[in-house]
Amino acid sequence: MKKKEITDETKVHDSAEDAAKKAGGIKKIKYGSMSVITIIIVVAIVAVINIMAGEMEKRRPMKIDLTGDKRYDLSGETIDVLKNLDKDVDILVTMPKSSFDTLSELYSNNWSYQLRMMNQYYGTNYNESIDVPYDMIPVILEKYEMYSRQGDGKGSVTVKYVDLSVDPDSINKYQANYSGGEITKENIVISSGDNVRVLSADNIVGMLAVDEAAMKNNTFALVFAGESRLTSDIMNVVDTNIIKTAFINTANGQNIYSTDDAAKAASIKDELLSKNGYECTDIDIIKDSLDTEKYDMLVLPMPMNDLTNESIEKIQDFLYNNEKYGKNLVYIPSLTNIDSPNLDEFLSDWSLEIEKRGIVDETYYMGSDPRNIMLFVGDKDSVGTLPNDSLPILAPMTRSILLLNKNNQNKTTPVLASSPQAYTISIAEGTENDVTMGQRLGAAISKRSIQDTVDQYNVLSSRVIVFGSSDMFKKEYIQQTGTYNNANAVVNILNIANDKEVQAVIPEKSIQQNYIAPSPAESKVIKIVIIAVSAAVALAGLAVLIRRRNR
Numbered sequence: 001m002k003k004k005e006i007t008d009e010t011k012v013h014d015s016a017e018d019a020a021k022k023a024g025g026i027k028k029i030k031y032g033s034m035s036v037i038t039i040i041i042v043v044a045i046v047a048v049i050n051i052m053a054g055e056m057e058k059r060r061p062m063k064i065d066l067t068g069d070k071r072y073d074l075s076g077e078t079i080d081v082l083k084n085l086d087k088d089v090d091i092l093v094t095m096p097k098s099s100f101d102t103l104s105e106l107y108s109n110n111w112s113y114q115l116r117m118m119n120q121y122y123g124t125n126y127n128e129s130i131d132v133p134y135d136m137i138p139v140i141l142e143k144y145e146m147y148s149r150q151g152d153g154k155g156s157v158t159v160k161y162v163d164l165s166v167d168p169d170s171i172n173k174y175q176a177n178y179s180g181g182e183i184t185k186e187n188i189v190i191s192s193g194d195n196v197r198v199l200s201a202d203n204i205v206g207m208l209a210v211d212e213a214a215m216k217n218n219t220f221a222l223v224f225a226g227e228s229r230l231t232s233d234i235m236n237v238v239d240t241n242i243i244k245t246a247f248i249n250t251a252n253g254q255n256i257y258s259t260d261d262a263a264k265a266a267s268i269k270d271e272l273l274s275k276n277g278y279e280c281t282d283i284d285i286i287k288d289s290l291d292t293e294k295y296d297m298l299v300l301p302m303p304m305n306d307l308t309n310e311s312i313e314k315i316q317d318f319l320y321n322n323e324k325y326g327k328n329l330v331y332i333p334s335l336t337n338i339d340s341p342n343l344d345e346f347l348s349d350w351s352l353e354i355e356k357r358g359i360v361d362e363t364y365y366m367g368s369d370p371r372n373i374m375l376f377v378g379d380k381d382s383v384g385t386l387p388n389d390s391l392p393i394l395a396p397m398t399r400s401i402l403l404l405n406k407n408n409q410n411k412t413t414p415v416l417a418s419s420p421q422a423y424t425i426s427i428a429e430g431t432e433n434d435v436t437m438g439q440r441l442g443a444a445i446s447k448r449s450i451q452d453t454v455d456q457y458n459v460l461s462s463r464v465i466v467f468g469s470s471d472m473f474k475k476e477y478i479q480q481t482g483t484y485n486n487a488n489a490v491v492n493i494l495n496i497a498n499d500k501e502v503q504a505v506i507p508e509k510s511i512q513q514n515y516i517a518p519s520p521a522e523s524k525v526i527k528i529v530i531i532a533v534s535a536a537v538a539l540a541g542l543a544v545l546i547r548r549r550n551r
Contacts, residue, residue, distance in 0.1 A: 083151025357424035
């Protein structure tokens with residue numbers, strides 16, 4: 001072969017090789033660019049999805065509660081409140097989220113120890129492994145934020161956690177509007193505008209309490225009152241019609257009610273009134289004045305002794321309110337204090353009488369005692385609409401109430417009544433049974449009205465509201481709003497009498513001890529694992545793309 005031919009052949013070969021290299025380079029660039037573009041697109045899609053998911057979560061809660069007791073779900077009543085807020089609400093938690101995990105561990109260990117001791121010394125058979133889930137509170141608060149952004153209301157809830165040792169000034173604006181004491185660490189501050197409510201460390205611990213109804217069945221269980229308390233305080237800080245209530249607690253320094261009735265008095269004040277827009281102040285009926293500028297309503301719970309004439313006159317003056325009326329009295333008689341002539345005379349003036357007899361109903365009662373009667377709505381206008389009117393109003397040991405026919409300006413109303421199959425039995429010496437079958441009254445209202453001297457079209461009214469059963473206010477009946485209508489019926493009656501918006505009582509939640517679902521702490525671990533696995537998959541995919549690009 002000639003030298004020129006070899007040279008030409010080499011040039012052709014080199015040209016072909018160069019062309020192949022060039023084509024390969026273009027191919028690498030092409031596929032490499034596609035890889036980069038693919039990576040950019042995937043990252044962009046993931047980012048957009050995350051942004052959209054975050055925005056959707058603000059509007060629509062996407063977290064699913066898998067617990068058997070639905071402990072992380074909010075009640076329908078709370079959701080309605082949150083969706084219809086017309087003002088913004090700030091919730092400031094003066095401790096880190098991790099503090100709730102610490103509380104859970106501490107109280108779970110404490111209760112487990114106590115139950116172990118009870119089993120050892122009293123022969124009980126309680127489950128010693130107890131779950132006290134304070135760590136559910138941050139999850140609940142998170143859902144308050146999310147649901148408040150769903151509705152058509154103008155307001156929403158914002159939750160913030162602060163460490164006062166790092167940021168002590170964070171509470172200044174709330175402290176300036178709070179007259180109930182000093183805001184400290186381990187508090188939950190709920191505010192709207194100038195209205196501030198503060199839950200103390202004890203209040204937070206009290207969000208989980210012993211289920212007294214379960215204990216009667218030899219079962220240890222807990223109820224979560226946190227939602228009830230939080231939602232009630234939210235309602236209170238946005239409410240423009242807080243009823244200032246004078247709660248008669250003492251008479252000349254001595255408790256007005258007996259030791260046996262103390263828990264029921266506390267239930268009335270703490271579970272019914274304070275949680276539902278009534279600001280209660282303890283007063284001494286003898287030492288304190290009933291300032292009509294300061295109080296809207298007066299509560300007289302189960303006095304174990306008759307009131308003095310001076311105290312009765314003080315109550316009358318409060319109700320008359322210098323001929324301006326507009327005040328109400330709630331009276332619950334004692335089952336044991338039967339002889340109260342001064343109170344009896346006062347009630348008679350208001351066309352009411354509380355008999356020295358108890359109501360028995362052998363048809364509509366609960367348990368094994370026909371004195372544990374059920375009451376039914378006697379006047380729809382006075383009770384309003386109940387969330388579930390099929391639930392019973394349980395009123396054990398109810399004293400019968402009579403409406404007296406007197407020629408005066410009182411208008412009496414039968415509010416709650418027994419079934420027509422009831423009769424009465426004596427609870428005092430010298431009083432005979434009345435075995436005639438018929439409907440008996442367990443709650444009544446007497447209203448006294450006058451014409452407004454300033455506005456002739458306006459009628460001014462004061463009321464005396466009487467409940468015949470003190471036992472209907474036991475905490476176990478008030479708490480269990482899914483079993484009894486006691487709380488909703490009583491709160492409705494008081495709201496209507498005080499011209500206050502009728503709203504359902506926020507139910508408390510039973511906490512099951514046996515369920516299959518991750519705790520908040522376990523959920524965090526699961527999230528971390530999911531994120532780690534997702535990141536590992538993404539990195540592996542990226543490595544494959546880079547490797548293919550460099551081939």
